[in-house]
Amino acid sequence: MENIICAFDGLRFSESTKEYAIFLAKLHNAHLVGVFLDDFTRRGYKVYETVVLKGTPIEQLKELNEIDKETRKLSVEKFERACQEAGLNxxxxxxxxxxxxxLLHESVFADLMVINYHETFSNRTEEPPTHIIDDLLSDVQCPVFLVPNKYNSIEKLLLLYDGKPSSVHAIKMFSYLLPNLKHLETNVISVKPPKESHHMPDNRLVKEFMKRHFPKADYTVLSGYPEEEIVQSLRIYGGNSLVVCGAYRRSAISMFFNQSIADTLMREVKMPLFIAHNK
Structure with missing residues (x-):
């Protein structure tokens, strides 16, 4: 991997995005691009409340805009200082x-994007996935590394697999882009209906594939409804795990990786997620 981009709101800087991005870039000797989305409609104050309801004088608005400008400047400096201390390009x-x-345009030229899944690029706070993350994951042109608000070291890999090409594609992309994490303890997780066998879908093929990409992988087959079983299982592993999952909201994808699964993971497990879908 050569080029990682990490997305920031300069008015509400995400420390966890910075920390995860620097960790990945340093581990893989990659170039790191800090993308600061200084949307011209974005203000650090609520425009309607400040201008219309309070009737704030123009001079005071200018002062507020200067404060925003300085806040954005300090955010960039914080990112640059951290990169310099880590010895990164x-x-x-x-x-x-x-x-x-x-952000979508930047993704065309990136190998991987790192972004906080609470990001709104506004003064609002939303339950994840936020509108901006929802729109991003629908049209992004590179794999995305979604991070929670708090940084935790990554000690385990949890690969969600349902036998569909989308889940295998995500695991492939992770293997290609982040090879220096493949030495970690790895578990391949699948969910099947209660009456079906407890073998992985395409059991022989997937184990041949995993042996070459993740030779130390273990396998877990859960029985029940995917959304319930996956969340319960991931909670057991704790916050030091990284989850790899496939397609996000595509018309023909498996229920294993439909929108509600991805949304639930962002809301409930508070772990970093690697999401990649094949179009």
């Missing part, structure tokens, strides 16, 4: 247009 992009449009 890095660059900074400051994109002034609509955040989601700029």
């Amino acid at each position: 890095y660059s900074v992009h400051r994109d002034p247009n609509f955040a989601i449009r700029e």
Whole structure:
């Protein structure tokens, strides 16, 4: 992997995005790009409340805008300082247009994107997945490393697999992009209906594949409804795990990786997620 981008709201800087991105870039000797989405519609204050309801004088608005400008500047400096201390090759992009449009455009030229799954690029707080993350995952052009608000070291890999091409594709992309994490304890997790056998889908083929990509992998086949069983299982592993999962909201994808599964993972498990879908 050569090029990682990490996305920031300069007015609400995500420390966990910075920490995960630097960890991955340093581990893989990659170039790190800090993308600061300085959306021209974004303010550190609530425009309607400040301008319309309170009737704030123009001079005071100018002062508030200057504060925003300084906050964005300090966020960039914080990122640059952290990269320098880590000894990374890095660059900074400051994109002034609509955040989601700029982010999708940046993804065309990236190997991997790191972003906090609580990100809104607004003054609002939303339960994940936020509108911006929902839109991003629907059209992004590279795999995405979604991170929680708190950084935890990564000690285990949890690969979600349902036998469909989308789940295998995600595992392949992870193997190609982040090879220096493949030495970690790895568990391949699948869920099957109660009356079916407890063998992995395409058992022989998947184990041949895993032997070459994740030779130390163990296998867990759960019985029941995927959304319930996966969440319960992941909670057991704790916050030091990284979850790899496949397609996100595609018309023909398995129920194993449909929107509700991905949404639930973001809301409930508070772990970093590697998401990649084949189009």
